[in-house]
Amino acid sequence: MNELTRAYDLIGDIHGHAGKMEALLLAMGYMPSGRGYKAPEGRMAVFLGDLIDRGPQQLRVLEIARAMVESGDALSIMGNHEFNAIGYLTVHPKSPEGECYRPNRGSSAKCLKNRAQHAAFLEQVGEGSTQHHEWVRWFRSLPPFLDLGGLRAVHGCWDDEAVALLKQAGWMPGSVLSDELLAAAYEPSGRVRWARELLTCGLELPLSEGRYIVDKAGHRHDNVRVANWRHWAEEFHQLALVPKGQEEQLRGMEWPAELVISAIEGSPIFVGHHWFTGHPLIESPKLACLDWSAAADGPLVAYRWDGEQELSNNKLFWVRESRHAD
Template sequence: MIIDIIGDIHGYADKLTGLLKQLGYVHNGKCFMPPDGHRALFIGDLIDRGSQQLATLEIVFAMLDAGVAEAVMGNHEYNALAFATLDPHHNNSQPARYLRSHNEVHVRQHKAFLAEIPFGSEAHQYWLRRFYEIPLWLETDYGCFVHACWDVDSMAVLQPLLTADNCLTPEVLIMTAQKNSPPHEALERVLKGVETALPEGMVMVDKDGSERSQVRVRWWLDDLNTRPIHEIARAPSSGMAQIPKDAMAENIDFALKTYKPVFVGHYWLTGNPEPLSIQVICTDYSAAVDSGYLTCYQLDTSEPLPLNAANFVQYRHD
């Protein structure tokens, strides 16, 4: 069996259609059907940014409903649920507050989705229900699949709270949205990755214009705590410009605790696709910008290792 692991789509249905056809999938009038011996797996972040949100969801969920594909949740699907859910811990005498605040940055991030699927509409409620059906991670005999980070310690915190299929419930959404709680920290690891603190008093500005006192790190590297932050950071060089070159990473509590290959999205990579390590593949090559390409890694379940750059397929829309 070949598993076609497809990276972050972000509402670019035309790129998704192009990639599926390139991989040999054929639409049968209801959904895209894989070639013999193939199956698709979507690595999360189906929504936000692009102008074809609804078409993307219809393509992906038609394949899920037909049993020819699987998916894991991305942070953007999680954010959509939190953006639409009132915080029950909020003082009722104050204006309504959602689990994900409706501030300028969050509204801008979610604008493309809500432009097609208006907030509070019947369609909005339908797609939120469908997002609850997507597991936070999948593990098989041949691989581990998660949007941002395969952290078994964080998964151990979350798993007793989730459904048998590792899916969220509305109650667990509320629990994981409570900042500084163990469920929140675990959810952040799984869907957003590992972070380390910047030197005291320093911040960086991310691609959405938000100031951050922490930076995501390339957790697939060895010896994270013995390297300079610049060496392990997963951030634009412009954002790191104010951080001293000799500032060291500290107190990163993470180790990859599996011998299986791990597949993620999330990281907005560029250039020619290649494995991140002997064990980790990322299929997010920035399809949400014109210069990026929707990317797939074709995993042979009979021989998952070694990972091979030749197994990548990109839809070159330009």
């Protein structure tokens, strides 16, 4: 069966909640097989990244995802949390202190923040263990995007220029993130870094002076994520992806001069990353965000794609309860 005729079940951010993951797979007809699950005939799962951090069963999530990838029952892309895990463990070759690409060995505010964000994963995997190193090696094999012909999948947001740039650099499906590419992905103001951040984290823009956003962890930010796929927006606050209750802080903010958006053309796009809340809905006939805060109290959401070029809400599928208690 070729890629254009295969049906896919795209699954949003799991963040270590294996109970919800297994409940969703079972509800969609996937059957336990070895360490993972066997896909229904003609279907394949696609994990949209952020398998780790936060949840209580991160090793089980990784075991299932990797087993399914290796058996041909799933594909997986890299989320920003998998990329951060690589940087957290890998020593920066130019650091005189032996610090990692993602600083965590000192006592600075940045180091403390990075350790706190990654603490649950480190506790469960065993920081510095053989198992820790092995999972980070596997993370390097996860591509930052997938173009499956009839659909496109990325963690943060799709951008044709960023995809082309990473392809040219040699970072694409079927390749492994090399040391050289990792260095380029952390190079300040580098093009590979720009592309990686855009694809795994989405578009972020600075806020007007005096405006700020407080994230779910209580950290203050002077930039904001932007839903640059909302081509119908007339005011900037309609694009801003902010925690619930902070929308009014952006009302009346001028449209950034550098921001140009247009309708999505070509195959539909699936993203995660953005912590949507409420009742799951597609964003448009050409884009669906499948992160509906499963790491908190939200559902784990999938889209059951069968070749359609216009998405619809009746193809969304989700579970709210775990197969077993977390």
